[in-house]
Amino acid sequence: MKTLLTCTVNGEERAVLADTRDTLLELLRDRLGLTGTKEGCGNGNCGTCTVLVDGAAVCACLMLALEAPGRDIVTIEGIASGAGRLHPVQQALIELGGTQCGFCTPGIVLSAKALLDANPAPTDQDIRHAIAGNLCRCTGYGKIVEAVAAAAASARGQ
Amino acid sequence: MQEFVYACPHSIEEAVAAMRGGDARALAGGTDLIPQLREGRRRAVRVVDLKRIPELTAIAALPDGGIAIGAAANATAVARHAAIASTYPAVAQSACLIGGVQVQNRASLGGNICNAAPSADAVPALICHAARARIAAPDGTRELPLEQLFEGPGRTLLDPGELLVSILLPPAAPRSAAKYLRFTPRREMDIAIAGAAAWLRLDANGVIAEARIVLASVGPTPLRAPAAERRLAGERPTPALLEEAGRLAAADSRPISDTRGSAEYRRSLVAVLTARALGDCCRQLGTGIATP
Numbered sequence: 001m002k003t004l005l006t007c008t009v010n011g012e013e014r015a016v017l018a019d020t021r022d023t024l025l026e027l028l029r030d031r032l033g034l035t036g037t038k039e040g041c042g043n044g045n046c047g048t049c050t051v052l053v054d055g056a057a058v059c060a061c062l063m064l065a066l067e068a069p070g071r072d073i074v075t076i077e078g079i080a081s082g083a084g085r086l087h088p089v090q091q092a093l094i095e096l097g098g099t100q101c102g103f104c105t106p107g108i109v110l111s112a113k114a115l116l117d118a119n120p121a122p123t124d125q126d127i128r129h130a131i132a133g134n135l136c137r138c139t140g141y142g143k144i145v146e147a148v149a150a151a152a153a154s155a156r157g158q
Numbered sequence: 159m160q161e162f163v164y165a166c167p168h169s170i171e172e173a174v175a176a177m178r179g180g181d182a183r184a185l186a187g188g189t190d191l192i193p194q195l196r197e198g199r200r201r202a203v204r205v206v207d208l209k210r211i212p213e214l215t216a217i218a219a220l221p222d223g224g225i226a227i228g229a230a231a232n233a234t235a236v237a238r239h240a241a242i243a244s245t246y247p248a249v250a251q252s253a254c255l256i257g258g259v260q261v262q263n264r265a266s267l268g269g270n271i272c273n274a275a276p277s278a279d280a281v282p283a284l285i286c287h288a289a290r291a292r293i294a295a296p297d298g299t300r301e302l303p304l305e306q307l308f309e310g311p312g313r314t315l316l317d318p319g320e321l322l323v324s325i326l327l328p329p330a331a332p333r334s335a336a337k338y339l340r341f342t343p344r345r346e347m348d349i350a351i352a353g354a355a356a357w358l359r360l361d362a363n364g365v366i367a368e369a370r371i372v373l374a375s376v377g378p379t380p381l382r383a384p385a386a387e388r389r390l391a392g393e394r395p396t397p398a399l400l401e402e403a404g405r406l407a408a409a410d411s412r413p414i415s416d417t418r419g420s421a422e423y424r425r426s427l428v429a430v431l432t433a434r435a436l437g438d439c440c441r442q443l444g445t446g447i448a449t450p
Contacts, residue, residue: 001161021159023192043193044261045347056234056263062189063264066164067207111259132346133258 010078047134050107076106098147180318187264223329229268282355308379335442404433
């Protein structure tokens, strides 16, 4: 069964026809064409599909599209500030080599953004906890943690 | 995924009406239910989303000094709630063990309970605190001790049309403390091979007046450890006593062997985790004993 629903995605109100059984991930990728959000395990273990819902990091594969109305959803497509300027976490991941194949990167970026929005000066422990639900199988976590810490420092003007 | 009807009630009455018929599943965070529906491990003709019902997501003080946690309140909200974090720290800390941050932002304590996994991390600390379950049914509401809600792996004793509304924590007793510890191969994002929660209440002389021990992942449901609890009551805590209670808890456990660990390994873990959880309670209570 199809339902017309309205939600805010990356600051824009979107009306979209969704199947009752669509997850938020399917809504974003297949109905709205926002393929920056990746599907990994599909059951909440890998964090590859992490998006922000009302500012909180969630796995898009674990939420029904029908739960989206009235929610403010932010995906990887929505966090650069425009005019070619990346989000500080994106910039730091590039500069410090915190990405290799890149498949986990959108999820890592959004988990890190949620952390920094709530805690501008996280410890390494805070960073590791924030990305514990994001699996990376190639770069390893050291450079990712360094990049998030660097992004936090640059956002604080240090 | 099978076709289902999505219901989004705004009151408990509407939700109970939507649950009627026994072929509905309540949806809170969806972190268990959505993969189960997709993989065909659970079926539902209707999915009843509880998150638009204010009482279901609220965390509120009770007139008796306790706290009511809405069954659909997410784990992050529970962990960050000031009164829960200060008065029931074991409950707040347990909520932070469910998956990673993304899962905690969605998963509810009610879902952790109703999914009825023997490894459910939120449950042992709640039972240690003598939490009660408030349940809504078509003919009114009822309450029962949370520990009586479980039937077996994945099964509760809720009637098909019933809905868990909230978890009621009684006021914390003076000179009491609780702790839940689990063993996982990975520090986060893992399922307990075994877990143990302990709760101690001391009398004015520092003697254990009452003890509760609840074990996870070592039986078909969360298990009390009655022999260990009896051994502790009336005694002054010492390292040797806590270790003995750990051994008795291991004997009280009923683990199986599976891919995550053998029964023998789980019993060994129960002994260690129980003694350590008891030791942490003593540390919180300032008994000054060297903890195992």
